[in-house]
Amino acid sequence: MRRKESDGKMKKTEIKLVMALATVLVSSLTLSLVLAESGGFNEYGYNYKARVFVGTVESWCRAKGWSDEQIEEYWGVYRYDKLVMKWNAEWDRDNKEGWSDPPYNAWLTNEFNGAFPGGSGAVWHYKIVWVGPELDKSPYWREGGYSIWGQSEVIMDQGIDPKIGPGHLWFALAKPNGFGAP
Numbered sequence: 604m605r606r607k608e609s610d611g612k613m614k615k616t617e618i619k620l621v622m623a624l625a626t627v628l629v630s631s632l633t634l635s636l637v638l639a640e641s642g643g644f645n646e647y648g649y650n651y652k653a654r655v656f657v658g659t660v661e662s663w664c665r666a667k668g669w670s671d672e673q674i675e676e677y678w679g680v681y682r683y684d685k686l687v688m689k690w691n692a693e694w695d696r697d698n699k700e701g702w703s704d705p706p707y708n709a710w711l712t713n714e715f716n717g718a719f720p721g722g723s724g725a726v727w728h729y730k731i732v733w734v735g736p737e738l739d740k741s742p743y744w745r746e747g748g749y750s751i752w753g754q755s756e757v758i759m760d761q762g763i764d765p766k767i768g769p770g771h772l773w774f775a776l777a778k779p780n781g782f783g784a785p
Contacts, residue, residue: 648686654695656688660715663688680766681725684717691782697733702754706743709733709755710782715762727762731755732782745777 644650647666648658656663661682664674674682693709711731717723731751734743738750748756758777763770 654690654692656686658686660684660686662686680723681715681717684715684722684725685719686716687714688712693733702733705733705735707733708783711755723764723766725762725764725766727764728759729757730759730780730782731757745779748775748777 642650642652644657645666647656647662649656649666659682660678661674663686664678664682669677688711690711691709693707694711697707697709709732713727713729713731715725715727717725732743732745733754734741734745734750734756736754738744738754738756744756745758748758749760751757756777757775759780760775761771761773763772
């Protein structure tokens, strides 16, 4: 750091620069501590403590032990798309118990983004909630969704995909569409 030759004092701009750098340093350290405390992200993109996945479709498949052939066969052009998944503690409880101790207030979101060079061009968003094995006969069922995985309902399924058709497409929009009990 340079000092003003004439009086040995730092210039005001140099003081502002030092303060800005100190703020950035403290913010970076704080973020690092928060990530370390939360468990951070693993090599695939999962942060189990924060209940979030940030990666690609391929990295999600790798976490599940899929081979290149399986990924290519099932996902094809979507394999490089970005994927963000979020879920709540109830979703973890469901999985831990094998969905055997209902009711659950579980939800999950999947957000795919292939709108970049090398991506599929698709952008898609899903919201999924637990409704129980009765599915559309369940008191938790919402009109406008569809069943998935034997005990869950997709309450929102929408996006764009040039391989499916033009414009914005909707396959499900349940009412109400928020998380929590209907």
